[in-house]
Amino acid sequence: MNIKNFLLHGNLVLLISIGLFLGILLGLFLPEIAIQVGVLGELFLSALKAAAPILVFLLIISSITNHKTGQKTSIKSVLLLYLLGTFLAALIAVASSFLFPSTITLKTDNTTELLPPSGILEVIRDVLFKIVDNPVNAILNQNFIGILAWAIGIGYFMRKASDSTKLIFSDLSDAVIFIIRVIIRFAPIGIFGLVASAIATTGPKTLLEYLHVIMVLVGTMLFVALVINPLIVFWKIRRNPYPLVFTCLKDSGITAFFTRSSAANVPVNLALAKKLKLNEDTYSVSIPLGATINMEGAAVTITVLTLAAVHTLGIDVDLPTAILLSVISALGACGASGVPGGSLLLIPVACSLFNIPTDTAMLVVGVGMTISVIQDSMETALNSSTDILFTAAACIADEKKDLKSQ
DSSP: OOHHHHHHSSOHHHHHHHHHHHHHHHHHHHHHHHHHHHHHHHHHHHHHHHHHHOOOOHHHHHHHHHHHOSSSSSHHHHHHHHHHHHHHHHHHHHHHHHHHHOOOOOOOTSSSSOOOOOOOHHHHHHHHHHHTTOHHHHHTTTTTHHHHHHHHHHHHHHHSOOOOHHHHHHHHHHHHHHHHHHHHHTHHHHHHHHHHHHHHHHOOHHHHHHHHHHHHHHHHHHHIIIOOOIHHHHHOSSOOHHHHHHHHHHIIIHHHHHHOOOOTTHHHHHHHHTTTTHHHHHHHHHHHHHHHHHHHHHHHHHHHHHHHHHHHTOOOOOHHHHHHHHHHHHHHTTTTTTTTTGGGGHHHHHHGGTOOOHHHHHHHHHHHHTTTHHHHHHHHHHHHHHHHHHHHHHHHHHHHHHHOOO
């Protein structure tokens, strides 16, 4: 394979690792040059910043609009588990972030005055005004709360639209996803510039910050996979959940870890569902749907990185605001599917709760991209293995209920 094909079609994980390594070397040994190449990182973040509002808007509309209703299956039980699991994952991420607070170096503009909310009432007031913002204005000003609200509203009321209308939104969403995929191909170059500039400016301290964030993310996701999910499954099936949990992690999670794509792991989950002899009418719908809306790992990522920015900027967060952040992270996570690093692009949604400027939020996205070699693999493994786990739990519970009623 020649260099051009390698750069355009090569393993993105390997390319990001190379960019990260070269950025560290340049930042340590040639700091003056490293500061100059920081413009590559700024260009990469600017491209993401331009695409993020449209991506969030169209992804969520398409996801809700194309959700099918009316099937006589266990799908309602599965959906309940998906939503419950995603919310609890975000809540656990909040707890982890307070127990092990992360701070990250952000090159913020000192002339920008940050106005953190004084409490939950001010947060709710700000959220309400952002919700009723003009949708065009919300996209132009990157008001992600307004974008999220309008996308949910439009998607919900268009569920009964004609198939051709739904197809338009699906095609538009696919087009933006393709643009994002092109931008993501430049991630190794962008990360090279970001890391080189950060290390040249702050020294090796930045690497320790990244390592801490990775440990919080990985630790939280493992806790969700090995404690929270088993508790949810036990509540549903009333028996030892760990044989099922470990089967799903082994047969689905490991594959998803290396493919880093919930969509690519759908055939694996379908095969596992068949092996477990689940209701085909249920899993044929819930597995593809789960790859779209069941995003425990994404909720963890959004929450942990948002609170890292909050801790860095010295913003106080009370308990009600933290719970509201969990709700916003869970809702945002549902729109994170189909795009490499899609959860990272939804961090500005959560950051807007704390009046953190979009420019600053995109710096957090850059940090997420830097650690994505590990973060995205763990996130996808948790997301995809949970799709089949909750589908199996719902099917088993409904089978037991049917046997009792006979």
